[in-house]
Amino acid sequence: AQSVTQLGSHVSVSEGALVLLRCNYSSSVPPYLFWYVQYPNQGLQLLLKYTSAATLVKGINGFEAEFKKSETSFHLTKPSAHMSDAAEYFCAVSFYNKLIFGAGTRLAVHP
């Protein structure tokens, strides 16, 4: 069965620090993997997606994620956090065109 686990429901970083949000997946087929971001009172916006073309995927707003098959991971990183990055982040795996989401990680950025 397909599933997604996001480690850490809340992550807090200082402005300018590295952002690392963890995602591990389980999939019986080669996965399509996604990161979505939800800003307060808004819908979900696609950050980036992995579709097997390259293991390092670059997304919007300086985020990137690396697909590691051996670790079944797809962690999201950003070298330097900005106050505007404060939001909730969701990792998802696609299974027959249906998305299965992780529980989400709320990122707080403090000065």
Place this chain on the structure above:
Amino acid sequence: DADVTQTPRNRITKTGKRIMLECSQTKGHDRMYWYRQDPGLGLRLIYYSFDVKDINKGEISDGYSVSRQAQAKFSLSLESAIPNQTALYFCATSDPEWDEETQYFGPGTRLLVL
């Protein structure tokens, strides 16, 4: 104008009432989805439709029904609302012709059932 719109954006209702949440899209996508979001649970799929004549149950369809009135419209109904249906509801679309895996989300409807 937003590509995926949801009405209403906020709704308060009472236990036992029937309510409908509506989703419209101008993206021309064939596929539409309804999710609910609960704190600590992420988003869970309620129903999905791959075209006007195709409706499928998702992970948590009990207590819900849907109607696909046209390619652009997909409505979610709660026949008799109960408090544990209090949640944030999202509609999404995807395009099987161009990129079937990526979904595009509306702004959400916040529902409170008293």
